[in-house]
Amino acid sequence: MTEARESKAALRIAIVYFSRTGVTAQMAEAIEQGIETFPQVDVISHQIQGKEIVEGRFANPALFEALAGCDAIIFGSPTYMGSVAAQFKAFADASSDLWCDQLWTDKLAAGFTCGGSPNGDQSSSLHYMATLASQHGMLWLGLDAAAGYRDKGVNRLGCQQGASAHAPEGELHLEDRKTARYLGRRVAEQVLRFSPQSGSDYRALSTG
Ligand SMILES: Cc1cc2nc3c(=O)[nH]c(=O)nc-3n(C[C@H](O)[C@H](O)[C@H](O)COP(=O)(O)O)c2cc1C
Numbered sequence: 001m002t003e004a005r006e007s008k009a010a011l012r013i014a015i016v017y018f019s020r021t022g023v024t025a026q027m028a029e030a031i032e033q034g035i036e037t038f039p040q041v042d043v044i045s046h047q048i049q050g051k052e053i054v055e056g057r058f059a060n061p062a063l064f065e066a067l068a069g070c071d072a073i074i075f076g077s078p079t080y081m082g083s084v085a086a087q088f089k090a091f092a093d094a095s096s097d098l099w100c101d102q103l104w105t106d107k108l109a110a111g112f113t114c115g116g117s118p119n120g121d122q123s124s125s126l127h128y129m130a131t132l133a134s135q136h137g138m139l140w141l142g143l144d145a146a147a148g149y150r151d152k153g154v155n156r157l158g159c160q161q162g163a164s165a166h167a168p169e170g171e172l173h174l175e176d177r178k179t180a181r182y183l184g185r186r187v188a189e190q191v192l193r194f195s196p197q198s199g200s201d202y203r204a205l206s207t208g
Pocket of ligand 1: 019020022078081114117118119120
């Protein structure tokens with residue numbers, strides 16, 4: 001299921017994630033809202049579906065075609081057994097078709113995850129996503145939000161590798177939602193920074 005916001009923006013960010021019970025999907029939604037504060041940037045959101053995995057292999061050539069035209073890709077998965085879910089890993093493994101020619105080189109990358117425990121090894125999932133990005137020659141963006149200092153009302157879990165959430169009841173905590181939205185904004189900001197058309201005052205382009 002790929003959803004794209006209609007616009008004529010030249011810059012584009014993709015969110016690719018798996019979610020079974022909806023928490024990662026809530027994070028994806030918040031990230032999208034953060035990106036949307038920059039009208040100059042388009043967003044494509046794709047929730048990985050089990051039916052896209054055929055005999056163990058993720059198969060969705062149209063998605064990879066769409067990703068080729070994106071300036072940044074934000075990866076998302078619940079943390080399962082201390083890493084990404086198998087469904088996300090199937091997508092990651094299918095991206096190996098692009099690896100030899102490094103077709104995602106210089107795209108920005110970021111990640112988000114959630115878990116049922118406060119420290120359920122969510123960092124491990126984000127580390128994996130950062131490794132995936134490095135394998136593709138992408139540029140990884142973490143959070144610039146020091147938990148407990150210069151409070152921005154985000155990152156209550158103190159994880160800077162990406163957006164992390166603890167959702168024991170299946171509902172996203174308000175501050176984790178804000179963290180996800182913040183990550184979306186940050187990636188959009190940096191996409192604009194890397195765009196030659198933006199000029200040096202790229203932060204002022206946000207409407208929200
Ligand atoms: C197979 C499985 C393994 C899980 N492993 C972990 C884990 O290692 N750490 C953790 O904090 N939560 C773990 N959880 C809980 C999920 O990460 C949590 O319920 C998450 O919110 C699910 O995301 P979703 O709602 O997007 O599907 C696990 C859940 C399942 C089903």
